[in-house]
Amino acid sequence: MFKKENNNNFDEAETIIGPSVKVEGDFVGQGNLVIDGIVNGNIKTNGNLKVGESAKITASVHAHNALISGEINGNVIIEGDLEMTTNAKIFGDIEVKSLSMARGAILNGKCVMKQNNQTTTDEQKIISPK
């Protein structure tokens, strides 16, 4: 259900960074963002973020909801739901409202879960939950 909702939104992506494109610098957007290429710089959007399997992001990420299948080297702040698929790799701290991780996904960093606008310090270190 989570995946289906996200896919519907991504049909209306405002920005699509394909696998054959390299982005350098800070990206700030309002709409949905799909990344399949290489991004060296911070990403901030009020919309949803989809990171494809071939994507590699080296920077901090801030989005409303996110579906991650690629690699992120940096801290991640998601206002709503974060879904990590089996190929997802995050090397950095994350701050999310709700988290879904598939078997095989890698999260190396601190995880902070936010609830009802209050941040609980439910911190845990997760390394390759196999």
Place this chain on the structure above:
Amino acid sequence: MHSYIFDYFLHQKKYEKIVAQIETRLTDLGLQGKNFHVGPLQNFKSIVKNELKHGPKTIVVIGNNSTFNQLINAADGIDTTLGIIPIGTNNSLAQTLGINDVETACNVLSARLVETIDVGMINDYSFISNATINNQGTIIEVNGKYTVEPEGSGEINVVNLTLHPQKNKGVKYGSLGIYINVNKKRLLKQKIDTSFIQTNKIIIHNLQKYNFTLDDAIEIKPPAIFSVKKNAFKIIVGKNRVF
């Protein structure tokens, strides 16, 4: 009052008959006006400039993409309604406006359905539909905040989203869409990876001296600063327009 400007290439003998047919058809529809023929002694810009002094109701060009592009650049900042009657090849602009042939064009002028459109600006030059450049050695700087570099051969197409709304559902009107197409060779067939960015200010550099082609007609040298001029022109369009 209508003013009609016939492009220079229509002096060729093969266009004599069709030009005569257009003049007859416009008279039949009660749309006759002043006719101007671009020639060695009368260039396009001077015709438009002189004619604008008389405050024409409508200026119509008879020609192709290049002719219409010249018109919007010569008629910059005026309140007159513009139109096109397409002749010959390279008429993608007229097709976008819902005008596929001479007969349709005359009927469209008669129906006079007018739309106000944005135009894209590249440096100080206007374009209606799109600007393309080769990928190789091209770097795109978006809003001065980040750069995008294609990795592989292909083409970059900057489109005026007002005229191409169907290409992406999440478009913001009044902005430019940048399609970055990179060719990827596969075992059996070639695949094109497409990236899409929309913004209203970009700078595009090319390190290999490729030029931009505007509206499939005019060439401009990089580096180029792109922007959007909102509600720039009133244009007569057909009911089958794509926007």
